[in-house]
Amino acid sequence: MTSILLAGGGTTGHISPMLAIGRELRETHLDRDVIALGTADGLEADIVPRAGFELLTIDKVPMPRSIGASALKFPKRFADTISDVKRIIADRDVEAVVGVGGYVCPPAFIAAKQAKIPLIVHEANAKPGMANRLGAVLTKPGMVGVTFPDTKLRNSTLVGMPMPTEITALDRSDSTQRQAWRADLGLRDDRPVLVVTGGSSGAQRINDAFLAAAPVCQDKGVQVLHITGAGKDDALREAAAELPDYHVVDYVDGMHRAYAVADLLVARSGAATVSEATVVGVPALYVPLAIGNGEQRLNAAGSVRAGASLLVDNADFTASTVTEQILPLVTDGARLDAMHRAALGLAYPTNAATTMATIVTRALRG
Template sequence: MTLSVLLAGGGTAGHVSPLLAIADDIRFQEPDADIVVLGTQEGLETRLVPAAGYDLETIAKVPMPRRPNADALRFPGRFRGAVSQVVQLLRERSVDVVLGVGGYVSTPAYLAARRTGTPIVVHEANARPGLANRVGALLTRSDLVGYAFAGTPLKGRHVGMPMRARIEAVDYDEEEQRRAARRALELDEELPTLVVTGGSLGAQSLNDALAAAAQSIGEAGVQVLHITGAGKGEALREAVADQPHYHVRDYVDGMENAYLAADLLVCRAGAGTVAEVSVMWVPAVFVPLAIGNGEQRLNAAAHVDAGAALLIDDADFTGDLVRETVLPLVTDDERLTAMREAARRESFPGTAARTMTHMVYDAAGIEHPGREYGPQQWTKHERFYRTGGE
């Protein structure tokens, strides 16, 4: 029996990336599986999903109104319409399982699945669940709910974050991998290396703080790879124009190389970033985004509590803090080693995409294909044990 699955979620990379990681694992296990992604016309999924080779179906974005107004009056009818669209899609594609990762389209998908009797699987990326996944978790069995971070207040299992296999495969302990990453990024192989990133959209406050500390960075003998986000690096480029070891990039393809290159990473605390750092054991300074409902601080909490990272409030991340805290840390081998060992002991779950695929087949009542993962899909742990540590 061929699996047919609808994957619901989108809007941001935080939803689309784990969704595509799960889709890729399902496709690896069953190349003929019928996979369709449900999103909206406004999200990143309109570009990323077709580029990854998957069918995309869209419905209207129907956010829940926060105040009584004309939108609130139109909401019930629009929401019912969205649910009905998904019901029709489930029937047309003979969908066996709906898997949701959160976002605007997941709630209509869950309710449509409930109406048609289609099993539901849920993955929650953030430590503080959104409304959609709280609804989804209520509509399915606890063994079909997975979440990225321990302590997430949902029934279910701590499975980690579905991510690109390449992130789980690289080994931060392998010195030659780290040297190769620095060469690929045109960095010096020997200098202590600070990597700064604000994610796909950049982080202006991080850019400003590093610019304010530019002179001290040059004097510290540290090289910097600073990923600013598109169109956000001009002022920083001017501030560091006389520093040959300060490298400003709008973006980097293949963030595993940036992680491998870093002796210390300064970054936001989005769910995907925290999970990738935790899996790779990269010492980090998290500067949570100061807006939203505080989920970034919660995402980072366990990793920080384990001693594997520091957490600095955005308002406190200034040029002075870079000089007094970040620069001494990036050259402190003893503290960095202790942070790496703390991350190792934390044992953040890997291979979450594989776990979620098992949940999908279990929900569908279809036997998991059990296709063996070859060397290209091995994690660093699998490679170590399968090759005898060579």
């Protein structure tokens, strides 16, 4: 059987859209295997098999940041990973490669080009990463999908963020469903809910600020659902043990439930988070991660301009941000409603996975 190879990983920001595209491809290409390429030590090693996809792995070979032993070894190691992908393409009769970013994408992109098979790229962030900039150069016009309208990337078209149907179909106006999910998450239905998350890796700056402000949240009658990330922040968990309305969890199974119960979201501004929160209309305050290419600040820019969210720099996010900005906002129904309407007014695409699958089909037909 012929195959379509998904390439990406490292963060849930890459893995989540990759899996959404993969699920759609399975529905539209029943005569082909849909398999994934990642590394053995990335988050994809756990998430991808749990999602029901076969994961093949190659070595992670990051681009050297300085001259040294690793820089001298890089050319051969990188060439070896390209050869590894070419063997996978031959052994599994791969007809197309779909890349979303991460360490495995550069060798996968070059291998696809050398094997003369279609290459399709999805860029999640407003500012493209190095891997997808390479992929965009190696592919054909119309074969690159981007999430945000302002993203500048060769051969690209606006498709939006591929996301689970549980999110695209979410109706936050369904009070019965919201009430049921609040009960499932241990939340009361008579107090505003503040959802705090730093993503799969957590966010220490956010955690520290809420550790100091947690008692004030309780005193102000605000419930907090704080998603810390796996094994993060025992100090916060210990403090919350004395606060019945402050709930600390490693993760929430199905983020659509967290979006549904939230009156306000405090989060990093990863592309998936911004896209999902905007599509479902959750008012948000974003704290961009202060590393990388500055993409997180740019991811939130359109939402902030529209009035759907606020942005506070990581260095400026403290306990006073919580007490002076966040708590007054989460109890201001009129302002939250205006932010909700502004988010929905941005009309972010909700059919990105379907659009990406259509692009793959068009590429396969030549």
